[in-house]
Amino acid sequence: xxxxxFKEFTEEAGNLIRRALEELKIDAEPILETPPSGIADLAxxxxxxxxxxxxxxxxxxxxxxxxxxxxxxxxxxxxxxKEVERKGVYLNFQIDQAKxxxxxxxxxxxxxxxxxxxxxxxxxxxxxxxxxxPSGPLHIGxxxxxxxxxxxxxxxxxxxxxVNAQFYVDDVGKQVAILTWATRxxxxxxxxxxxxxxxxxxxxxxxxxxxxxMLGQERVAEGINELVRSFENVEEKSLAEAKRSYQPVxxxxxxxxxxxxxxxxxxxxxxxxxxxxLTQEVIGKLKQSSFAGHEDSAWYLELKEFxxxxxxxxxxxxxxxxxxxxxxxxxxxxxxxxxxxxxLINVLGxxxxxxxxxxxxxxxxxxxxxxxxxxxxxxxxxxxxxxxTRKGRVVYLDDLIDEAVALAYQEVKKRxxxxxxxxxxxxxxxxxGIGAIRYNIVKVQPEKAIRFKWEEALNFDGDxxxxxxxxxxxxxxILKKAGNSVRIGNPNYTLLSxxxxxxxxxxxxxxPELVKTMAENNRxxxxxxxxxxxxxxxxxxxxxxxxxxSGKFEAPRLELVKAVAQTLKNSLALLGISAPDYM
RNA sequence: GGGCCUGUGGCCUAGUUUGGAUAUGGCGGCAGCCUCCUAAGCUGCAAAUCGGGGGUUCAAAUCCCCCCAGGCCCGCCA
Numbered sequence: 001x002x003x004x005x006f007k008e009f010t011e012e013a014g015n016l017i018r019r020a021l022e023e024l025k026i027d028a029e030p031i032l033e034t035p036p037s038g039i040a041d042l043a044x045x046x047x048x049x050x051x052x053x054x055x056x057x058x059x060x061x062x063x064x065x066x067x068x069x070x071x072x073x074x075x076x077x078x079x080x081x082k083e084v085e086r087k088g089v090y091l092n093f094q095i096d097q098a099k100x101x102x103x104x105x106x107x108x109x110x111x112x113x114x115x116x117x118x119x120x121x122x123x124x125x126x127x128x129x130x131x132x133x134p135s136g137p138l139h140i141g142x143x144x145x146x147x148x149x150x151x152x153x154x155x156x157x158x159x160x161x162x163v164n165a166q167f168y169v170d171d172v173g174k175q176v177a178i179l180t181w182a183t184r185x186x187x188x189x190x191x192x193x194x195x196x197x198x199x200x201x202x203x204x205x206x207x208x209x210x211x212x213x214m215l216g217q218e219r220v221a222e223g224i225n226e227l228v229r230s231f232e233n234v235e236e237k238s239l240a241e242a243k244r245s246y247q248p249v250x251x252x253x254x255x256x257x258x259x260x261x262x263x264x265x266x267x268x269x270x271x272x273x274x275x276x277x278l279t280q281e282v283i284g285k286l287k288q289s290s291f292a293g294h295e296d297s298a299w300y301l302e303l304k305e306f307x308x309x310x311x312x313x314x315x316x317x318x319x320x321x322x323x324x325x326x327x328x329x330x331x332x333x334x335x336x337x338x339x340x341x342x343x344l345i346n347v348l349g350x351x352x353x354x355x356x357x358x359x360x361x362x363x364x365x366x367x368x369x370x371x372x373x374x375x376x377x378x379x380x381x382x383x384x385x386x387x388x389t390r391k392g393r394v395v396y397l398d399d400l401i402d403e404a405v406a407l408a409y410q411e412v413k414k415r416x417x418x419x420x421x422x423x424x425x426x427x428x429x430x431x432x433g434i435g436a437i438r439y440n441i442v443k444v445q446p447e448k449a450i451r452f453k454w455e456e457a458l459n460f461d462g463d464x465x466x467x468x469x470x471x472x473x474x475x476x477x478i479l480k481k482a483g484n485s486v487r488i489g490n491p492n493y494t495l496l497s498x499x500x501x502x503x504x505x506x507x508x509x510x511x512p513e514l515v516k517t518m519a520e521n522n523r524x525x526x527x528x529x530x531x532x533x534x535x536x537x538x539x540x541x542x543x544x545x546x547x548x549x550s551g552k553f554e555a556p557r558l559e560l561v562k563a564v565a566q567t568l569k570n571s572l573a574l575l576g577i578s579a580p581d582y583m
Numbered sequence: 584g585g586g587c588c589u590g591u592g593g594c595c596u597a598g599u600u601u602g603g604a605u606a607u608g609g610c611g612g613c614a615g616c617c618u619c620c621u622a623a624g625c626u627g628c629a630a631a632u633c634g635g636g637g638g639u640u641c642a643a644a645u646c647c648c649c650c651c652a653g654g655c656c657c658g659c660c661a
Contacts, residue, residue, distance in 0.1 A: 036604065045603050047641065058641090090604065133661070173661055298659045309586050310657035319659045326661045350655050353587060378588075378654065386654095411623070432623085444596075447588060449654050456595070456610085460623060463596080463609045470623050478620050521600085529597065532608080539624055548620050561620095583623075 002118050003107045004516070005100055005509050006041070009080035013042055013093050016081070020068040026061075040085070040092030041506075047089060062089055097502050102493045104509040108563040116511045116570050118519075121160040126341035127153055128372075130257070130264075131168040133175040134246040136204030137196075138253045139394035140452060141380040141387040142349075143260075147441045147576075148377055149347040150262040151524035154574045156345075159519030164341060167264045168333060169250065171242060172231035172271045173326055174224065179203065179249070180242045181224045182210035196398065200252030203245065204389065211390045232323040234275050256397050260434050261576040268336075270329050278332040279324045282366070286317055286331075289365050296320050306361045308354075315358045327355050331362045334372060338363075344372035345522065349379065350447070375522050377446035383453075400457060404433035407458055408466075412583060420582075428583045435465030435577035442575060443528035463532050465577050468568060471535035474542060475565035476581040481548050482558050491556040500541040501560060507534050508567045515574075531571040538564050 017030040035043040046062040066086045082096040108115045129149025153165045191205040213220040230238040273279050291301045300314040317328040387394045409429035460466040547557045569579040
């Protein structure tokens, strides 16, 4: 049983209105909306009825409907609807607050950390995210991908799906070939000093140097192409050599991601799409297509018919030498993925939009029904311009993590240096710093481009993770303080009638619906907004309502605080952020 | 040249899918609040031609058309 009180309330109101309209012989479908805060829980504007009941004045229609609805309400009984009020040309519906409070608090407190989870769907999702080229450490432009991806994974799991988070390792592409060539041919002495003692930072210098050489020297470019061809021919020796080059880089990337609570369930290797013969199968089938053509022995699909526009509408799926291209292998990968799960989701940079469309068209031509839904995100740029590993114009995720944790340490030491141990200070700094990074990235809609600014990335005030973590800590602090106070078996929830208390209950009650919305629309940024609003309400409640030693209010308020803490914690969990008990 | 995305106070941002009641918050600024559950908090003030112009509608930030600006793309790269 899913707990979706506002959904049930809205359905009840909808049915009631439909019945009233029917009995009044007005042929219209009600459109319900959520009114501005405080006015009501649900509203029906009666404007749309004007053209239908032309002979009547708007006031009369509203009045008539108002009377009819109340009549029906008395006749049929009430579920979630407490009352209906008439305000101007609106009919406002109020939810039964006493019932909502009791049901919500019971639900949260009995469900605990599963509050907000929807019933299991028995459907699986393969969600691919990050899939960064293992040619250097992760920079913050790319870091948007794992944070959006991992948050989505957590949300979809809460929504009842079995989710496989997969990293697609591009181990046969040009980037890896460059790196492999570099480790084979360049010497340590020819490179600039290493900025961090990690394999990825040591190796990226090789990659950067070889990238430069490749542009000027034919010999280097040929050596790299030679490697690409050997990958394509599945020459085990060079594939093994490539793996020795990129694996330490990839391990470093995964290590950095682990620090920000991002993990994967599986890895798929691009080389496997060649080894299995699937890539050749794709090439063979695409050649049969009526949209296929070739220029010498380089094959392409003409995509004009599919709405692709621009300078060149051809999509090449083989090179002149017959080797496959990244997109060709990606089609093979998706062909394979289609057999792995019920739903496919990808998180990709917006630069992949055309590529994703090409894959989709190819999958159509191959008669593959199960196609991916893609979440695209815009790039994070620097004031100096776009980030580029090759040019070394980047801010690395590791540096951002270090800065965030160091700053968080300063802050927590300033506030709690006196009464917390060094270990505790370090632990809190870690949680706060990491939380801030994830939150500040995920809170913005993925499709908006971000210009990276340190002060924004390290924001700890207002709309930030520490704000929410602090609200949680406040709750835990109250509960701790109340500690041994007498527990009454059945708290009197009807005492929770202060505006802040009802506002908190309503907010908490909407959490499962939010999970549903986020999962249906792949919108992880909504989680950040919700957590912030709930934390804000808690702070206002904290200001207005004394909990500990508040007499008869203490017991029910403690239950409310418990429920708020749980919901904040669960919200943060979906964001991949820890909820400390103190800070 | 074309396609996709974005444009909301000084800065950042919600709302746009499904048109409706004074356009949401944050940062920064100014003025206040700790004898009381942690002030990473709270309250108030100033600050917005919702990129611009047309149109549809009783009603437009939201829908349609045109234009402007920024991002991304139009490789036998990935």
